[in-house]
Amino acid sequence: MRNLTELAYYHLFIFLFMLAAVWSANMVWSKAAIPFVQIVIIALLYMLYSYAIAVLLLGHWKGNARQKLLIVGLYTFVSLTVIPVIHALIYKLLPAVGIRFSRHAQSANLPRFYFNIISGYLVANLLALTVFLKYRTVLLKKENHALNTDLLQFRERALGMQYTSHFLTTIFLSNFGKMLIDEKPKDKRTKRDIIQFLAYLLEIEQSGRLNAIDDELDQLNCFVRLLQGYYGERAICCHLAVEGTAYPAIPTGILFFPLENCLKHGLISSDYPVEFSLVGDATEINLSCKNYWAPKHDTVRSETGFSLLKAKLNQLKYRNSVEILQEEATFIVRIKLNFFEAK
Structure with a gap:
């Protein structure tokens, strides 16, 4: 009107x-x-x-x-x-x-x-x-002016958090994170995605927060678009297939936790693509992420980062599991959420 x-x-x-x-x-x-x-x-x-x-x-x-x-x-x-x-x-x-x-x-x-x-x-x-x-x-x-204003506001808020969590440290201290904070994208879609993702990071910082699965999938798609925009579409091979089922709420951020972990240890490019898959049926969701890795040490230790993931999953009343596999040149994370099977 x-x-x-x-x-x-x-x-x-x-x-x-x-x-x-x-x-x-x-x-x-x-x-x-x-x-x-x-x-x-x-x-x-x-x-x-x-x-x-x-x-x-x-x-x-x-x-x-x-x-x-x-x-x-x-x-x-x-x-x-x-x-x-x-x-x-x-x-x-x-x-x-x-x-x-x-x-x-x-x-x-x-x-x-x-x-x-x-x-x-x-x-x-x-x-x-x-x-x-x-x-x-x-x-x-x-x-464009409104988007630039919002972008500046959320960037200042994100920087003001001083990288207090392991998750934010991994995000912002990578080249990808510097892109989120320092660069000024020209297209509106990327600006909207950055604004949405930075706002979502503030939610992840809230302990014990749960979100609807549809909201989490929307944030996951946003994160994947940003990664593909930065590394190239062929560098992030993403397959999402979730049935329209009324799943219980899930902890914020766990769907793309494996992708966040790739930023710290992964080789990400069209030659070394990340293979991310999220498949859900009427009773459960299976998430897997496979990436080539180049860690600073000989092994990747499941310390702070994976402890935070497990802490998020421990608050759930239904059965869940995390599997971490380290092979010769690949690192694999699998997460399973059995929504209708009590612990």
């Missing part, structure tokens, strides 16, 4: 511009003076058609596939009816209230009459496109 109101304000200037343009043309080129009320009606028609087309353009820009198809149909309908609508307005509706554009019952030169309508409609399209492009630029600047 706000967008429609703002477009209406823009079109007040269109009305004033067309009013001045038609009045000036009347004064300079017209042999017989056109009544001012007719000039006002012409300017109103330009404004109304331009506004309608601009609204359709805005809807097409913001709409989904079905809405876009509907808007194309509406625009086609408006275009096909412009001649009969204007003809009825000038020769039936307006004469009924004493406003006559012609002395004849119908135009003496119908082809020229129709040409004038079509050319006027094309001008209305041009005006609508100009207003839409201008308005879209303003919207994009406002949205």
Whole structure:
């Protein structure tokens, strides 16, 4: 509704511009003076058609596939009816209230009459496109400014936590974490993902917090997109297949804990991809993560990081398990949540 109101304000200037343009043309080129009320009606028609087309353009820009198809149909309908609508307005509706554009019952030169309508409609399209492009630029600047403000705010909050937990230390002291804090992405999707993820990190810091599985999956997808954006899509092979089952709540962060661990010890690239899989059926979820590793020591010790994971799982009343396998050049973490099997 706000967008429609703002477009209406823009079109007040269109009305004033067309009013001045038609009045000036009347004064300079017209042999017989056109009544001012007719000039006002012409300017109103330009404004109304331009506004309608601009609204359709805005809807097409913001709409989904079905809405876009509907808007194309509406625009086609408006275009096909412009001649009969204007003809009825000038020769039936307006004469009924004493406003006559012609002395004849119908135009003496119908082809020229129709040409004038079509050319006027094309001008209305041009005006609508100009207003839409201008308005879209303003919207994009406002949205980008809001995203940059939110991004700065969440980055400051995250830095203000001083990396208090093992999880945040692993995230922020990696090159990936420095990207989250230092770089300024240009595309809006990445900005939104960074804002969402940094806000989520504040939730992970809250001890004992549980979230719905759908919310956790949304955060997991956000984290995967950020990792793929930084390391490349082929560097993070992610497979998610979860049935639409009403699972109990789960601790925050455990779904992508193995991915977080890769940042500390893993070799992550298209040549050394991380293989992440999360499969759920009606009763349980099985999560596995396999990555190539290059630790600072000969073995990866399950100390602070995995202790925190196990502490999160210990608060659950249903059966769960964590399995850590270290093979020659790979590191594997498997987590199983048996939702409907009590401990």
